[in-house]
Structures are given as structure tokens and as C-alpha cells.
Amino acid sequence: MGNIGVLRRARTAANVIALAMAFWGMAHGAEAHVIQDGAGGFSSGFEHPLTGADHFMAMFAVGLWGAQMGGRQVWTLPVTFPLIMVLGGVAGMLGLPFPGVEIGIALSIIALGAAIAFAWHPAEWVALLLISVFAVCHGYAHGAELPNAADPADFAIGFVIATGLIHILGIGVGLALNRPFDGRATQALGALLAVGGLYFLTA
Amino acid sequence: MIVRALQPVRLARWAGPALFAIGLAGLTALWLEPPDQRSLFGWWMLTNAGAYERLLPLVGLGILLGLISLRVCIAAFLAFALGVALGYTYAEAFLEIAGMLPGAARHHFLTGPILSVAVGLPLAAPSRARIVILPFAVAIAGIPLAAAIWATNPRFHDPLTASAGIAFAFWIVAAICLTVRAFRQTWFDIAGRIFGSWLIAIGLLYGGASLIPQRTPTPPPRPLQAPAGSPDSLTGPGPSMTIPDLRPSPLDRQPEGLDPSRQP
Secondary structure: OHHHHHHHHHHHHHHHHHHHHHHHHHHHHHHHHOOOOOOOOHHHHHHHHHHOHHHHHHHHHHHHHHHHHOOOHHHHHHHHHHHHHHHHHHHHHHOOOOOOHHHHHHHHHHHHHHHHHOOOOOOHHHHHHHHHHHHHHHHHHHHOOOOOOOOHHHHHHHHHHHHHHHHHHHHHHHHHHOOHHHHHHHHHHHHHHHHHHHHHHHO | OHHHHOOHHHHHHHHHHHHHHHHHHHHHHHHHOOHHHOOHHHHHHHHHHOOHHHHHHHHHHHHHHHHOOHHHHHHHHHHHHHHHHHHHHOHHHHHHHHOOOOOOHHHHHHHHHHHHHHHHHHHHOOHHHHHHHHHHHHHHHHHHHHHHHHHHOOOOOOHHHHHHHHHHHHHHHHHHHHHHHHOOOOHHHHHHHHHHHHHHHHHHHHHHHHHOOOOOOOOOOOOOOOOOOOOHHHOOOOOOOOOOOOOOOOOOOOOHHHOHHHOO
16 A cells, blocks of 8 residues: 555656656747747746756755645645745846845755755745745846846746746655655755755855 | 547547647648748747747646636636637727837737736636636636737738637637546646746736836947058048048949959
């Protein structure tokens, strides 16, 4: 019975990761063939969260943490993140002052990494509040570049899809690593993320 | 084997993927056409009707209709069709209203953001709220879609081209809806909500970026610097000169041996 559960979970995790990879491939294929954009279009938006290690780690941690907590949090975290990110994005577009946004991004990696490392399972609203604060920081950084993009539509579509795919990747890895070694592999990954966040804070 | 495949239950199960495959084959044929031989209609289908800002909300609408009960699905599909009909009939009025917004004319009259948010809201909403907002949201989604088809029609309101654009939109919605309904899994609800939140975020960010003007103006192109030692006639008019000197310079004069009129 236990083995069936593990197998089912592993299959779900593999499906989720495969889905993320398939989307990834489709997006790149479409970018290469259909989207005729110059600088600041779909490819720029899509690469923005992927090429910035700080953004990537934070988005990945959101998915990983949701999967570690299980239940509704598996999807409420990745659903809330882009919605709140819009607020930060609009603030960035308007050029509102946001001192220490880079520190906020580094702190988000440390906090999320530590939450995963200590397997912290707070009430849902606490988790949502925490990631909302971080989503504003990340949204601000993306939003500041948006109005100057050659094609804001494709830029927005690219970076929201990339952000979502990193969340899905995090969920997939989290679902795969939750069971082996009583979830210690996930906790170790969280600790690594927190150390990475410390690097960004001090660099 | 063929008889088994043609059983009504199996047909219903594979109707979505089959519809998807047929349409995809048509699109691939357009795509594989050499660009210099591609017709205006082909270009429009690939770059306008098939633009990401329209494609993604239509995929979202297909997922949304696939996740709800059949009765609500049919009602929502009809509401969407009604929205498309209204949008096409009153396209000019819609574009006039949308055109009042700053920067809207440069971004397809914000049809993409409105469509994204209108589809994303019911998709991401909890089940009860979804049923309440669904008919209004899908009807609203149809209006900007039809207005965008009307406005970008490369053959100036040719009904055939517009019909193809509308059929393309309905094809995406129907193919995705039928596929989702036939292969329904419990995790589709979660995936749908996540996709809905992406659509809302895309719509709001794109809408925001369109309405908010660029903060840093595009720098003017750098003036071309004349190479060192070039004749004065190549440097352009001086500040006191109102009319540029267009007389042929000594460098423009062709060597006598190369004068075409003197060639045999």
C-alpha cells in the first residue's frame, strides 16, 4: 500500500516536472519560430527570471515550500505569487521609490530557504502573507523594465510564464523529494537555497 | 479495430484531440510556407490571430469550459458567442471607448489585457464565485476578441477573413475544452487555477505597461561622424545654412572612362 502511494507520488512529480519542461520547450520553440521580437520582447521577458539566479531561486523555493507543506498550499502559493507580483510590477512601472529591493529579494531566498530547511508549516494566511511581501519585491524588479520593453505584451507574457514554470518545477521537485529520507532531501535543498540567499545579501 | 474506434464513446473522447490535430495541421501548413510566398491572410493568421496575447486567453477559456459541468459549459459557450457577436457588431464603438485610454491605440486597444483578465478571473476563482462571474466574464471576453479581429482584418472588413479569425478562436476553445473534458484528472483544477492567475498577471502587467508611459525616452540616433580627412562637401550643411547644398561633389563625378553614355 505504502509502495503504491510512493509510486503514485513519484509519477505525479515526474508528470509535473515533464509538464514544466514541455512548456519550456514549447515556449522556446515558439520564440524561435513565431515571435518575431527584438530586444525587450518575449525572449527577454522569458529569460529575465531564468537568467537571474536570485529570481530563479526564490521562485523555485515558493514551489518547493508549497509542495513541502502539502494540501491547499501546493497551489495557493503559486497562484497568489503572480497576482501580488502585479502590485510590485505596477509600482516599478510607475517608478515609485522602493529602497532596498535587492535586499528584499535576497531576504526572500533566505527566509523561504530557512522555512523549507526547518520544515516550517505555518497557517496558510501566514505563508501567503510572507510570499506576498516577497512577490512585491520581485514584481518591482520586473515591472521597472516593462514599460521600456520593445513589446510589453510579449515581455509580460514571457516573464509570467517563466515565473510560473519555475514554480511548477519547484512543486515537482518538492513532490519527488518529500518522501525519501523523511523529506530531509527537501530540507537540505532548502538549506542550500538559504545559503545562496546569504551570498546574494553579502555580495 | 476501426469499428471499435468509431464507437460513440470513443469518438467523443478523441473528438477534442482530433479537432486539435486538424487545426494544427492547417496552421503548420501556413507556417511551413516560404515567407516570401505567404499570403497576407497567412501572415495575419500567424502573427495576429495567433499572437500570444490572444492565444493564451483562448487556451484558458478552453480549460475553463472543460472544468465546469456540461450544462454550464454550454451556457458559457453561448455567452462567449454572444460576446463575439456584440463585439463584432459594435467594434467601432468599443475601439472608440478603448481609444480614450492613453497608449491604447498602440497596443491593439488593450484587447489582449481585457481578454486575459476576463478569462483569468473565473479560471482562478473558487468554485462558487466562478459560477457567478462566469457568464459575464466570458461574454466580456468575446467583445475585445471580436473587436480586435475587426480592427486588424488585413482585407478591410472582408467578412471571409473575419470569419476565419473567429473560427480560429472557436476552434482553440472547442478543441481544448473537449480534450480537457475527455481526459479529466483531479489535478486539472489546480493547473487551471495556476494558469488563471498567470492570465490575470499577464493582463494587468501588459495593461499597466501600455497605460504607463515610458520613463526613459529613446535616445536620438547618434550623428554619423565624418571620417577624418573627408572633403567639406560631405559634412552636410553648416548651422547658418537653411537649405542643404545638393550640388554634386567632386567625389560624385564619375571617371570619364566609366560614363555609361560613352560605353559601346
